Amino acid sequence: MIKIGIVGGTGYTGVELLRILAQHPQAELTTITSRKEAGMPVSDMFPNLRGRVKLAFEDPATAPLTQCDVVFFATPNGIAMTQARDLLEAGVRVIDLAADFRITDVPTWEKWYGMPHACPELVSDAVYGLPEINREKIKGARLIANPGCYPTAVQLGFLPLIEAGVVDRAHLIADAKSGVSGAGRKAEVHALLAEAADNFKAYGVAGHRHLPEIRQGLARAAGREVGLTFVPHLTPMIRGIEATLYARLTKEVDLQALFEQRYRDEAFVDVMAPGALPETRSVRASNVCRIAVHRPQGGDTVVVLSVIDNLVKGASGQAVQNMNILFGLPETLGLDQVPVLP
């Protein structure tokens, strides 16, 4: 059994981690911390966990985090970077679900996240936890930077095209839509049901924090810089991300075969049949990414449709997938829930 600690855990990635780990045959939930809610049983905050998770939130100062095999940070940005070093030095593996270790270039990180990095020397140590590109590195990692939700959907959609070098890398477009849980479990007016329901809007057009993360990932795959326009949108649903990706073809290629080939051995990437239209509910509450590739009217614009559950493959499920890889477990262990539809 793997002894597990969770720092934070009063947000949506926290409750989702608990939901998944409570059903994971090798996970032993050891401690979960919350400064604000110390003493409260977790299931008082999240009634879906009644009878399934017995832990109460503990004060981070006294929680036995260093006795864990792995600690997940389900915290806001800027927390893991202040605590990771001590845990690593105690031999604990760290998986950060926030953004602290995702961007290799520290000045870029500091610009987009608006704070100095507390632990820049660990950044190069961290492995970017997208198993579909980094599986081998993850196996030996001490510190994993779990990818963002949009970056997961967008990179998985673009990767086959970028790696094969068949599109104009300078003018990629990612039009992405997210359910409101992506905004977190924070009391904010714009995320109220009375504001966000029966409504649709773009946001972050001038620049969203996931833009440099996606650009970094695609640039690595391309071996050079890429040009990307990324427009996220808020859609009135709880869970789910759909990314519609546009690129200009520069070479003739069998797109369907390219995608099927790329993801042939991936348990959590489902390349759908030609003509398919993936919907977010087809992956609800599961760790799957479904992708379809289109070439409308046979023109030179390729359209990729990619859907994930932002809280699972876009956050906590992928974190558990990384944990499985890290500890030599079957990659799908505890992650085989059938998506919930309707």
Place this chain on the structure above:
Amino acid sequence: MIKIGIVGGTGYTGVELLRILAQHPQAELTTITSRKEAGMPVSDMFPNLRGRVKLAFEDPATAPLTQCDVVFFATPNGIAMTQARDLLEAGVRVIDLAADFRITDVPTWEKWYGMPHACPELVSDAVYGLPEINREKIKGARLIANPGCYPTAVQLGFLPLIEAGVVDRAHLIADAKSGVSGAGRKAEVHALLAEAADNFKAYGVAGHRHLPEIRQGLARAAGREVGLTFVPHLTPMIRGIEATLYARLTKEVDLQALFEQRYRDEAFVDVMAPGALPETRSVRASNVCRIAVHRPQGGDTVVVLSVIDNLVKGASGQAVQNMNILFGLPETLGLDQVPVLP
């Protein structure tokens, strides 16, 4: 033209007042106040008002409220009671959309609202602004306590039965359901889309502030105390209240005729045909209350179904209806929008 001031106005009753008054042929919006947002154009906060409301929020300290003919308080509870006297003394009529003047018995008010009343001597002066029972008193009022949303739907549904004395007044049941805008435009976790969507729950079962208000209204109509169990519920929609009311019949009566008769001359109460099932969307964005009365299986339990838009007949529309009465205008002036369906 009636010169109008609005105190508060950054919440949902505020934007709804503005929406209605912007289309009211006799309303002249003179000033709107917000301590926090002073200086911000109203339409920056509420983009639906772009090009239709030119006002900016003003500091309450300097806003020309005393030059208005009427001032609406679209504020949290406890504000109007501290400012009403000065306005009244300046000859301004006051319509409070909050609860400060709704409960005649001051100790009862203080118990349910958890604060001392700042202005108890004005309470008996205030007229409860439910036109369907108090139209004549409203005409001469200086200070109007605009009813709560649940109290409007529930009282209009029970009144014909109570006034006619045909039901057991000691055991009334009101099972009411509200859209999330009833919780206001406040940053609170429980009202987030990701919490409240695809979810249904009862709340306030132990005691909701609207309980004493409803009991007071029904007791007046009955001429004696009434017994009421009131259970509100949160339903995942933006606007609308549906109240399903249960009472035991104590006399044989033609229920349909009783209701039609009672509301024959009311412009904003629509008694539907026998068997009808009123839906909240049939009154969306309008000042109408639709009611149907049933007697399932011919038994001795009468079931009344009552729907309103909580922000219109349950708040801002009723406030404008009261203003119309107060100023001798046709009661429906500026309130004739056709409900928006779908």
Place this chain on the structure above:
Amino acid sequence: MIKIGIVGGTGYTGVELLRILAQHPQAELTTITSRKEAGMPVSDMFPNLRGRVKLAFEDPATAPLTQCDVVFFATPNGIAMTQARDLLEAGVRVIDLAADFRITDVPTWEKWYGMPHACPELVSDAVYGLPEINREKIKGARLIANPGCYPTAVQLGFLPLIEAGVVDRAHLIADAKSGVSGAGRKAEVHALLAEAADNFKAYGVAGHRHLPEIRQGLARAAGREVGLTFVPHLTPMIRGIEATLYARLTKEVDLQALFEQRYRDEAFVDVMAPGALPETRSVRASNVCRIAVHRPQGGDTVVVLSVIDNLVKGASGQAVQNMNILFGLPETLGLDQVPVLP
């Protein structure tokens, strides 16, 4: 392994059965039938099942149903009664998720369901599959009538009160609210998102088919007839039922202890703490019923709040629970998914 057949299966109870059984360690999905969709892979209709359910719909005429250990009918009312006899004679156990065998009194069934019963002699053979009252009978059953969704939520909420004889059984009130999946996966205008979203309404006030089923269950528990007013409502969500139940207390009793005692040994009934407000999302996609009991203002009206997922404990999950009991498996086998929240 239990060989399983499903008749029907293009509706919501069908896809939910498949979701649950695909994760059940003792279930071997053998055949699923649909006259209309014969030949289509199940996962083409329900993309959440891609890679998890390999079956294609088969023509009912040729499907190997008689070789199954158990056959589930996930069909409209009126189908199981025409096919059950042949299966039973072939030694197959039958679990009907529709209403054909729920009502013991055949003329009552025929009146409410508007058709002659094709197989009245089997009705008395059938066991009503609510494990919390009928566990022993279910063990030896050949034919199980799986309860309706509303009847499950309402009966589980009322049972402790009725069995203990502490309320006025002649005037029970059940105000129930259901998500739209309760209407089934049928093309009907009233269930369109553009009709049912941002809307709330009562329906079936004059008489809903679940009324006689609930009355029958409560009468059995009471040992005499009961009087029940049942008003179902449609609420704009996908899954979930909340029932708010009202009864007049006739004896002093410790309500909390009564409920805890009654359900002490039930794996799928969670009696929550005093004051709790169960929400439908706390049981989403799980087989749990959560209940809270209230006595507002200490009066003589008891209020019970009961929530289930209409597709799980209200249909397919309960059917699998019945299968587990029938085949001597642990009752919770394959039914331990943690509810999905948010």
Place this chain on the structure above:
Amino acid sequence: MIKIGIVGGTGYTGVELLRILAQHPQAELTTITSRKEAGMPVSDMFPNLRGRVKLAFEDPATAPLTQCDVVFFATPNGIAMTQARDLLEAGVRVIDLAADFRITDVPTWEKWYGMPHACPELVSDAVYGLPEINREKIKGARLIANPGCYPTAVQLGFLPLIEAGVVDRAHLIADAKSGVSGAGRKAEVHALLAEAADNFKAYGVAGHRHLPEIRQGLARAAGREVGLTFVPHLTPMIRGIEATLYARLTKEVDLQALFEQRYRDEAFVDVMAPGALPETRSVRASNVCRIAVHRPQGGDTVVVLSVIDNLVKGASGQAVQNMNILFGLPETLGLDQVPVLP
């Protein structure tokens, strides 16, 4: 008063026409037809119209359509083309809300709509009713082809760029999202709340009927063919379209000034401030299109955000706007409702 007939009217564009015309000071609703619902009062089908629209549906065979000044077709595609000629010959103006007369090239229309055109000789007579480009022609028209919903949002967003010749016209991208009312009031499984809520998906990627309509409009503005990739999406809300448009800049230009200049005199197009993020609810139930123009990171990709209410500016409101122009009325008459928010 303008005597008005409506053919069809049991769908969403029908009820929306009725809602708008019931409040239009110069409109006299004379007749509304429905073969299937002949005899039913309109307000029995649409309860929001109770007390506001007294008409009953009439049999099209006997309805006094030829006595009207104008007849609106709120019918499926393929109906207006069979009836327009007779009405025009009787001197009645015709406004078709469906697609029969939108595409000038008849073979193109027949290919995309899958039927022979019943009245090709009238096609060249018809004026495409987008007032922002065709106001003068509309004034003298006999037959108006009211634009589609997506084409309205997309064309208004692209027009300033295309007319000014500042973008690469060969590679335009329109990523559009629509509420479910865009699918009409038809009983179809995919539009059920239980299917479409909490879900997001692209559709029509291979080719949507609005593609040739948009291409035709943009080609006219450009004076040459344009290349367009158009991907529509279904989003879980009732009303609203958001179009996110991408184009490559080929000339330096002050984008904000370009858009403001283009729509300076348009009552129903609101060019928002730089950086603005238009949301669909800001135009809910109103005839307004709000547009913002962005240039992310100062690159060469321009992003235009355009929102409308698909049932108003995208259908019935625009039809009434066309009627106003046609009859020499102020263009905004009866169309000044303030959008409903929240």
